[in-house]
Structure formats: C-alpha cells, structure tokens
Amino acid sequence: MHTPSLLKALVIIASAAIAPTAFAEPAKEPLVNYEWLQKNLDNPNVRIVEVSVDPGVYERGHIPGAVNFRWHTDLVDKVSRDIASRDSFEKLIQSAGIDKDTTVVLYGDNNNWFAAWGAWVFHVHGLGDKVKLLDGGRKIWELKQLPLDTKEASVTATSFKLPAGKPGLRARLSDVLSVAEKKADVHLLDIRSADEFSGKIFAPEGSKELSVRAGHVPGAVNVPWGKAVNAEDGTFKSPAELKKVYADVGIDGSKPIITYCRIGERSSHSWYLLSQILGYDVKNYDGSWTEYGNSVGVPVANAAGTVWLGK
Amino acid sequence: MAIRIVAALGVLALLPAFYVLLHSGGGDVRKLTQSLVLGALFGVVLQRSRFCFFCHWRDFIESRDPRGFAAILLALGVGTLGYVVLFGAWLPDPASGRLPPDAHIGPAGPVLAFASLVFGVGMAISGSCVSGHLYRLGEGSPTAPFALLGVIVGFAVGFTTWNWLYVTSIATTPVTWLPAELGYRGWLLVQLVVLAGTAALIAAFACLPDRASQPAESRSVLQRALHRIFVERWPATAGGAAVGVIATVAYFQVQPLGVTSALGSYGRWLADSAQLLPETLHGLDGFSGCRTAAATFLTPNFAFVVALVIASFASAITANQFKPAWPTGNQVLRGLTGGVLLGWGSMTALGCTVGTLFSGTIAGALSGWIFFAASLLGVFATLRLMRAQAQS
Incomplete structure (x- = not known):
C-alpha cells in the first residue's frame, strides 16, 4: 500500500506547485x-x-x-x-x-x-x-x-x-480645433496612411467615404500606425525604437499629444503605445477625421488639393 | 476504365494547381484551403448521389419517387443537429438578442417569398438549381453553361432592382431567428417534427420504382465496392447525410454553405462595367447570406465553387457520366431564361437553394422555410404548366 500513498503525496505536492501561487504575477x-x-x-x-x-x-x-x-x-x-x-x-x-x-x-x-x-x-x-x-x-x-x-x-x-x-483621456473637436488654430501647444498625430493624410484619397480601400473633405488637421504630423509594429508578428517595436520613430517627427513627450485617425480606432493603437509604453501625456480624438473633416468652418490642410465632388 | 481513371486523376491535378493560384492572392490562406477541400468534397457528393433540389422535387412531383426528396429532408435534419451543437457552444443564450455569427438568417417577408417563387420557376425552366448546374458543368451538360451565364446576368438585374425593393419592403421586414423565439430545444423539436411530418406526407404519396434486377455478380467484393463508390449512383440518403455533415463542417471552419456569392460577384462586376450598378446598395452588406464581393475574386466562396466543379468533373469521368453535347437552340434558350430567373431570385433572396433554403433552414431561419415553400411552389406550378402545354 506504499505506492498509492506515495502517489497521493506526489499529487498533493504537484497540485501545491501549480496552485494559484504558481501563476506569475501580472x-x-x-x-x-x-x-x-x-x-x-x-x-x-x-x-x-x-x-x-x-x-x-x-x-x-x-x-x-x-x-x-x-x-x-x-x-x-x-x-x-x-x-x-x-x-x-x-x-x-x-x-x-x-x-x-x-x-x-x-x-x-x-x-x-x-x-x-x-x-x-x-x-x-x-x-x-x-x-x-x-x-x-x-x-x-x-x-x-x-x-x-x-x-x-x-x-x-x-x-x-x-x-x-x-x-480627460478623450480629446474633443474643440481641443483639436484649438491646436489647428494655434491656441494650444499640443502635438497632433495623424496615424492614417500617407495618402489619406495628403488628401489624395478620402478613405482607405474597403472603407466608405464618410467625410466630405480630404486632408488633415493643420499642424498634424503623420506617422502611420504600421511604423510602430514589427510587420512579421504584429508586436510593438522596442521602446527605444518607438521613441525614435516619433522623435523623428518631433514628438518626444515634451508636449501633450492628441492622436487621431478616421474613426478613432487605429489611433487608439498609437495612443496606447505613446501613453502606456512611452509614458507620454496623450489623448485620443475618437471623433477623428470623420468628425473634423465634416465640420463646417474649420481649417483643413489638403496638400493634394482633391476636391469633393459629391460622389 | 483505366483510361477514365487516368483522365479523372488528370482533372484532379487541377486542384493543387488551383491551390497554388489561390496562395498567390494573399488572402486568408487557411480559409481558402479549407474551402477548396470542402468544395471538392461537396462536388463529389453532389455528383455521385445526384443531389439536386430540383431533380429530387421533380422526381417526386412527376413520378412520385420520394427518395431524393427524403434525402433533402435528411440533409436538413443532419445539418440542423450539427448547427445546434455549434450554436450551443457559440451562443449559449439564443434569447440574448444576438444572432449566431454569419448564419444565413435573412429578412423573412413578401420580397423573399416572391424571389423564391421566381427562383423555383427558374429551376423548372433551366432544369436545375445553381448548385446542380455547377456540378453538371463537370458532366459536360449543354444547358449548364448558359444557365450559369444567365445567373450572372440575373444577378446584375437583381442589383438594379435591389434598392427599390429594400426601401419599399425589405428594410422593415423582420429577420426572424426561430431559436430566439422558441429556445434551442423548442426549435429543435418543432424543426425535427416538421421534417419528419413532411417525410411522412411524401411517403404517403410515394410510389417506389421497382428495383432493377441485378445482373449475376461475377466480380470480387472489392470490385463491387469500388463499382458502387465510383460508378453507381450513391443512395440518395447517403448523399443527404453527407451534405448535412459538410454543411456543419463548413460553418464551423469557414462560412455557411452557399454557391452564389462568387457568381454574384461576377454579376456585380458585370453590372458595374456596364455602369448599371447603383452607387450604393442599401443595407445589402448588413445581411448575412451569400454576399457578393466587389473587389476580389479570390474569395473562399470562389475556391469552394471552382473546387466543386473540378471534383464533380473528375467524379463524372470515373462514373462514365461525362457526356458533353452540343447545345440545341432550345437548351440555350431555356438555360439563359431560367438562369436569369435563378440569378435575380437568388440575388434578391440573398442566396439560392443551398445558401438560403438549406443553410438558412438548418440555422433556424424563418427565411429558409419561406424559400423552401415558395421555390417548391414555383417548381410545382411551372412543371404543371409545362406539362399542360406539352400535352395541348
């Protein structure tokens, strides 16, 4: 009868080893x-x-x-x-x-x-x-x-x-407008593709055109979200690499930042890494281009000069 | 026989070639591969068991042969059991207000009933439904190519009438999912009772043909088994059960069974090229069903349909059922007109006998049952009319 009790003891030890204490701390x-x-x-x-x-x-x-x-x-x-x-x-x-x-x-x-x-x-x-x-x-x-x-x-x-x-983690149209009108000293980061940023296209392929103006918020810099990840496995680049990517366009955390995209979801990806990995002061503008680009009377930068023709 | 086997293997070699082509497209490789395999299996099952909604119904209506109709009911029963297992895991509470993902549950109203009726008429005129024409393409059918061409044209016409129908009726038509109303157990009970009741009803009217006398067997057991698998027609019930299983696996791995979305994409492309496609198709992409893609052809449904045709072609060769024939004027005309009705009907009903009737009914969609009843009525009425005309 030694074997079963030995087994039992082993089981107890083993289960103690995998009990909750064995989980790595978050x-x-x-x-x-x-x-x-x-x-x-x-x-x-x-x-x-x-x-x-x-x-x-x-x-x-x-x-x-x-x-x-x-x-x-x-x-x-x-x-x-x-x-x-x-x-x-x-x-x-x-x-x-x-x-x-x-x-x-x-x-x-x-x-x-x-x-x-x-x-x-x-x-x-x-x-x-x-x-x-x-x-x-x-x-x-x-x-x-x-x-x-x-x-x-x-x-x-x-x-x-x-x-x-x-x-306060949410930027509103008025916050973004203050930056566009140079009333607030904030970095604006547009994370859409270069063609959306320049105004060549209204929306990426596969998405409906939901704004009646092309271009970007004046004063914004463009770092498409994809520059922050390793393409092969989708993981974020290292903090040092990330720092450099944004420092290259002048975003170094010295000023508050507002991120935006088309509907506010891709920009959350950049918001997350800038605020949580790099520790910068960042708000996400979830209204994004579909709110700003449809607003009446706001300044717009449209380098490509694409005109909306109602189609 | 040896020549036929070599020829069939030669045709099957198209599958790996097609696999390579699919991989070059950059889509979801796993789903494309699974669709390819399922399409090939589906093609073999359809061809070997001659599983075709129209032919099965016609056999019953014209000769009271119930076997094919029973196979359809069996396929629906097996598919229902498969789906309810998946639903139980994916959506434990059917009354939560959500619908199971991608299941073909569509708006169940007058537009669907009319489109299904038109689809039924198209089946009777062209001599098959869309999936039937696809596997017959692999048998060298003289009608199938014209019917499929007609389907693409019918789809294009469907796009032009969609917006009006949507605003007039479809937008306010309820999307009824029976498990949400009855619970899974209630739905399962009602569904199986209705299927069994229908089976009993057709059995009451049935008239089984005499078994052909079997020639004396001089072959070995293995030879007979091979003959049964590769040459003889499979029992309709085996085909029905296999369709139910394939439907469940397809839903689990990729998407519900359907054969029109790739064809519909050609229709969409055609309508767009002819500048007939409306700028917007209201609400269309919000429904689950046989969706059409505007941008790419290398979709899982395209892989499924092409593999279906290749596999049924190979299967028809081994069974010596590849019988290409030059089409007659009548076949061309019936193929085209029937095909247009099939295309318009399946575009407007968001699928055909496979996508809306079959995948819808086994998913507990009221829309599936409406398609079933209305298309059967269309077939019945058209066959009667055609017979009356032939006799007069």
Whole structure:
C-alpha cells in the first residue's frame, strides 16, 4: 500500500506547485507576451477579452477562456455616436466576471486595433490600471499555432462598481480645433496612411467615404500606425525604437499629444503605445477625421488639393 | 476504365494547381484551403448521389419517387443537429438578442417569398438549381453553361432592382431567428417534427420504382465496392447525410454553405462595367447570406465553387457520366431564361437553394422555410404548366 500513498503525496505536492501561487504575477508593464498569457490561461485573476472587428472570428477559435466584446454593439452607444455609457459599460464588465482584483488582457484581430480601442475605453471609464494588451494580438497567437477554443467562456458575473472615470483621456473637436488654430501647444498625430493624410484619397480601400473633405488637421504630423509594429508578428517595436520613430517627427513627450485617425480606432493603437509604453501625456480624438473633416468652418490642410465632388 | 481513371486523376491535378493560384492572392490562406477541400468534397457528393433540389422535387412531383426528396429532408435534419451543437457552444443564450455569427438568417417577408417563387420557376425552366448546374458543368451538360451565364446576368438585374425593393419592403421586414423565439430545444423539436411530418406526407404519396434486377455478380467484393463508390449512383440518403455533415463542417471552419456569392460577384462586376450598378446598395452588406464581393475574386466562396466543379468533373469521368453535347437552340434558350430567373431570385433572396433554403433552414431561419415553400411552389406550378402545354 506504499505506492498509492506515495502517489497521493506526489499529487498533493504537484497540485501545491501549480496552485494559484504558481501563476506569475501580472506583469506591471502595459503589455503581456504570449508566453506569459499561456501560463496564465487558468489564472482566476486574469480575464482575457477578445475585441475583434470581424464577426465569427471569436466563435471559430479564441484564446481559451476569453470572453467576446463586440466592438459595434458592446463598446459603443448604438444610437448616438459615442462610446458605451458608464452604466452599460459597468454591466458589460460585470457580466464578463471582472472584479477588483482582475487583470484584463485584451487582444483582437487586425493588429489589435480594436483591442487597443477597447483598452482606451477601459481607461476612459477608470479601469486603466487593470487592462493590458497581448503584444501581437491574434496575429502572434495564430502564428505560434497556439491552441484555440470554440466554446463560449462561462464566467460568473460580479457586482463590481466602476471607479471614477478619466474623461480627460478623450480629446474633443474643440481641443483639436484649438491646436489647428494655434491656441494650444499640443502635438497632433495623424496615424492614417500617407495618402489619406495628403488628401489624395478620402478613405482607405474597403472603407466608405464618410467625410466630405480630404486632408488633415493643420499642424498634424503623420506617422502611420504600421511604423510602430514589427510587420512579421504584429508586436510593438522596442521602446527605444518607438521613441525614435516619433522623435523623428518631433514628438518626444515634451508636449501633450492628441492622436487621431478616421474613426478613432487605429489611433487608439498609437495612443496606447505613446501613453502606456512611452509614458507620454496623450489623448485620443475618437471623433477623428470623420468628425473634423465634416465640420463646417474649420481649417483643413489638403496638400493634394482633391476636391469633393459629391460622389 | 483505366483510361477514365487516368483522365479523372488528370482533372484532379487541377486542384493543387488551383491551390497554388489561390496562395498567390494573399488572402486568408487557411480559409481558402479549407474551402477548396470542402468544395471538392461537396462536388463529389453532389455528383455521385445526384443531389439536386430540383431533380429530387421533380422526381417526386412527376413520378412520385420520394427518395431524393427524403434525402433533402435528411440533409436538413443532419445539418440542423450539427448547427445546434455549434450554436450551443457559440451562443449559449439564443434569447440574448444576438444572432449566431454569419448564419444565413435573412429578412423573412413578401420580397423573399416572391424571389423564391421566381427562383423555383427558374429551376423548372433551366432544369436545375445553381448548385446542380455547377456540378453538371463537370458532366459536360449543354444547358449548364448558359444557365450559369444567365445567373450572372440575373444577378446584375437583381442589383438594379435591389434598392427599390429594400426601401419599399425589405428594410422593415423582420429577420426572424426561430431559436430566439422558441429556445434551442423548442426549435429543435418543432424543426425535427416538421421534417419528419413532411417525410411522412411524401411517403404517403410515394410510389417506389421497382428495383432493377441485378445482373449475376461475377466480380470480387472489392470490385463491387469500388463499382458502387465510383460508378453507381450513391443512395440518395447517403448523399443527404453527407451534405448535412459538410454543411456543419463548413460553418464551423469557414462560412455557411452557399454557391452564389462568387457568381454574384461576377454579376456585380458585370453590372458595374456596364455602369448599371447603383452607387450604393442599401443595407445589402448588413445581411448575412451569400454576399457578393466587389473587389476580389479570390474569395473562399470562389475556391469552394471552382473546387466543386473540378471534383464533380473528375467524379463524372470515373462514373462514365461525362457526356458533353452540343447545345440545341432550345437548351440555350431555356438555360439563359431560367438562369436569369435563378440569378435575380437568388440575388434578391440573398442566396439560392443551398445558401438560403438549406443553410438558412438548418440555422433556424424563418427565411429558409419561406424559400423552401415558395421555390417548391414555383417548381410545382411551372412543371404543371409545362406539362399542360406539352400535352395541348
């Protein structure tokens, strides 16, 4: 009878070794890598959230245990153009089983654009200290051929209450206009493609033309979001490399920054890295070009001179 | 026989060639590859079991042969069971107000009913539905190429009438998903009872043909098995069950089964080239169904359809059913006119017998059942009319 009791002892020791204490402490950094996430899939204090733009991506395979936040309905107001209200966001957080000790890891398709946008919404609603991005998002997880699950995660709802929000992380049209009119000393960063920035095109291919003027906000500099990532796996470049990319266009953190794009989601990607990785003072302008470029009477820089012909 | 096997293998060699072409396009390689494999399997199953909505219905309407119709009902039953398993994992609460991702659940109203009726008429005139014409292309059918050309033209016409229909009716038509109303269990129960009831009903009217007397077998068991697989027609029920399984796997891996979105993309391109395409197609891209792509042809659905044709071609060769024939004027005319009706109907109904009827019904869409009833009515009425005309 020695063998079974020895086995039992071994099992006890082994389970102690993989008990919650064995989980790595949540990284203090704004990013977690796929290796860390793999080790923490069963960590009860980690909630993984997928924010992808394409429907059906989550259902056909997501990181095990991840819950799904739908960009078009969960994180926005469905009637007026706004992010999810405090009340509906609180309900969403509760239903995802997020509590005061939870670390939230966001990831998604399309190079984490929408996951980064989700992270910005978390920050605006006061949960900035809880949220991290999986560096490389879906892209690196699939590239490394790590396991995916197709079951909807089952989570227990909480009664967590949102802390005070941080509305100051959101730039409004008036803030951007002050910069354009040189009334505020702020760096404006336009992260759209060079052709959108110069005014040659109104919207990238595959997106509808939603603004009736082409070009950019006067005084903005252009660093397309793609310059911040390693193309092969979608991870962010190193902090030193990132610093250089932005310093080359004069953005060095010495002044506050406002990021914008077309609808505010790609710019969240740049907002995240500038504010969370480099520690700069950054707001995201979610109205972006579809608000600014449609506003009456605001100054516009349109180097290409493209005229809107009503089509 | 040896020549046929070599020829079939030669045709199958087109699949890897096509695979290489797909890889050059830079799309989602995994989905393209899965679509290629599923399309090839679907093509073989359709060709070997002669699975065709129209032919099965016609066999029942004209000769009271129920086997094909039963195969369709079986395919719907198997597909429903497959889908409900996926739904249970993906969307545990059907009453949450959400719809399962990409499932072919469309607006269920008068426009759909009319378009499905027109589709049924097109099936009866051209002699097949869209998927049937695709696998018959691989058999050298003289009608299929003209019917498929007609489908593309019909799609182009459909785009020009879409906006008016959308604003007049479709925009306010409810998109009804039965599990949201009945729960998964309630829906499953009702669906299986209706399918079984329909099966019982057709059995009551059925008249099974006499089994052809089997010639004395002098071949080995292996030879007989090979003959059954590669030469004889598969039992309709095997075809039906296989279609249900392929539909489930396709939904799980890539997207629901459908055969018109690639053809529709040609229609869209054609209408655009002829400057007939409206600037905007209201609400169209917001519906799940056989969507058309404006920009690229190398889509998973394109891979699916091309693989279907290649595989059914190879399968027809081994079964000695590749019988190309010069089309007669009547075949050209019937192919084209029927095809246009099929194209307009499937554009307006957001899919055909595969995309809307089959993939919709097994997904619990009311729109699937409406397509089923209205297209069957269209087939029935047209066959009756054509017969009356032939007799007069």
